[in-house]
Amino acid sequence: MAEFHLTTPIPPEKLEEIKVGDIVYITGIVITARDEAHLKALELHEEGKKPPVDFKGNGLFHCGPVMKKNEDGSWTVVAAGPTTSARMEIFQDKFIKAFHPGIIIGKGGMMERTAKACQEEKCIYGYFTGGAALLAADRIKEVKDVFWLEELGMPECLWVYQVENFGPLTVTIDVHGGNLTEDSKKNIMKNKEKILEEMK
Amino acid sequence: MKDIAQVVEDTSFELLKVAATKLPSEVKETLVKGKNETKGSLGKAQMSAIVENVELAETNIKPMCQDTGLVAFFVKIGDKFPLRSEVKEILKKATERATKNVPLRPNAVDMFEGNTKTNIGLRGYVPWFYFDLVEGDKLEIIAMPKGGGSSNVGKMKMIPPGKGIKGVKEFVVEALAAAGPLACPPYTVGVGVGGGEDMCMNLAKKALLRPLYHYHEDERIAAIEKELLQTLNQLEIGAMGLGEGPSVLDVHMEFAARHPASLPVGVVISCWALRHAGATIDKDGNVEYHPH
Structure with missing residues (x-):
């Protein structure tokens, strides 16, 4: 198990060195996007338009944070842990092909389509401990921007964060086709069959 | 004479805050024990992050998870407690206040109108209430937010x-x-x-x-x-x-x-964040928080 400290935009060749089970920390730009923001960004892409922020080489964070607006109009991050990434499986591969993020940050892991796109387009998936929202908030140093807040609401809009040593993130999908959570799921299913067979 | 409606509102606000920021002690102890007994670096790292995060939340009185849940209340109203149907509106008021001041993430989404920004549904069902009528002169409230x-x-x-x-x-x-x-x-x-x-x-x-x-x-x-x-x-x-x-x-x-x-x-x-907090209020407005 190796440890990597990556700065965004992450060069694709750097990702070649990283394998599942490794730990990474990110410094640079991380952008939140959940179900609605994925849909909207992909819609724009299909119309030949661009979303208001560039994901290329940056962190794409599956997260719907709790934010507090200060009196001067700036924002403070209250809590910002990862959301369940599996919901994004239905369009994550298209998103990777369209916008080329360097690392996807979420929890619960992702499946075959995403892992394939990660291998083809050079992207990794970093597993942040689910619910550890204050650990995450602590590593966010600045709220650089927010887009689509009015339209999509606080959890679903795009928050652009400047982060420092954001992690630890356990790599569960690498650019070599590895997928740790899928391996774990296969083990769980094997154990389930055994339990059901022996159940009285 | 205490303003009983205000006591119920303030107590419910407090319960929503405690539920979001502090795990029941036995849940926390079980997570710590789980961390100590976990073998393997992948699992150990995850359990350590959970426990560290729980401690940060408790110390700083901040929500332990950004998903502060869809709010539900389990309520037992005593026959002789001075408030009856008003309790519903009071609990909604407390929810709206907690959303702003704890703060909680606005999680009530209307299918057609979008996020209501208050954690109150537009069609009367959220927060979700489980009401029970019981003997006596007390009101018991348990707040239970649950993540998506x-x-x-x-x-x-x-x-x-x-x-x-x-x-x-x-x-x-x-x-x-x-x-x-x-x-x-x-x-x-x-x-x-x-x-x-x-x-x-x-x-x-x-x-x-x-x-x-x-x-x-x-x-x-x-x-x-x-x-x-x-x-x-x-x-x-x-x-x-x-x-x-x-x-x-x-x-x-x-x-x-x-x-x-x-x-x-x-x-x-x-999830690991098994969140709930309860209190009992008597007819004179004395509040007893349940062990947490």
Whole structure:
């Protein structure tokens, strides 16, 4: 198990060195996007338009944070842990092909389509401990921007964060086709069959 | 003379804040124990992050998870408590206040109008209330916010009654295997059996309110709870689903009578952040917070 400290935009060749089970920390730009923001960004892409922020080489964070607006109009991050990434499986591969993020940050892991796109387009998936929202908030140093807040609401809009040593993130999908959570799921299913067979 | 409506509002606000920021002590202790017993660096890292995060939340009085949940209240109104139907509006007011001041994430989304930004639904159903009428002059309120990730892995099945208890156990195993890494394990599992297709889910959710390691008073049910706890950990889901560390912290079951033709089973799964907080208010407005 190796440890990597990556700065965004992450060069694709750097990702070649990283394998599942490794730990990474990110410094640079991380952008939140959940179900609605994925849909909207992909819609724009299909119309030949661009979303208001560039994901290329940056962190794409599956997260719907709790934010507090200060009196001067700036924002403070209250809590910002990862959301369940599996919901994004239905369009994550298209998103990777369209916008080329360097690392996807979420929890619960992702499946075959995403892992394939990660291998083809050079992207990794970093597993942040689910619910550890204050650990995450602590590593966010600045709220650089927010887009689509009015339209999509606080959890679903795009928050652009400047982060420092954001992690630890356990790599569960690498650019070599590895997928740790899928391996774990296969083990769980094997154990389930055994339990059901022996159940009285 | 205290303004009783204000006491109920302030208490409910406090309960929402405590539930979001501080785990019941036995849940925290169980997570710490789980961390210490976890072998393997992947699981250890996950459990350590959970425990560190829980401590940060408690110290700084901040929500432990950004998903502060969909708000539900379990309310028991005594016959002689001075407030009746007003309680509903007061609890909504407290929810709106907590959303702004704790703060909680606005999680009430109308299918057509979008996020209401207040945690109050536009159609009268959210927050969700479970009201019960009881004897006496007290009001008991339990606030239970529940995250979307772990609600998404809840399951209900009407199994053929001929499959009996074995069928119930099989379904619980299947539900947990399907949840796998998706919903922030280690999990606590509530199982409701009988009643009907709606009540079994209600009972399953209520079962989560029983403190960890307090098993059912009916020894036959307690035995199944303990057996399932052991069995479910053999799935090796592990902390955050990476196969190392605890999978399930505890299993609680509630049973209701069933229709002869039906055997409804509801499984409600909580993530590691099993959040709830309660208090009892008497007719004079004296508040007693439940041990937390």
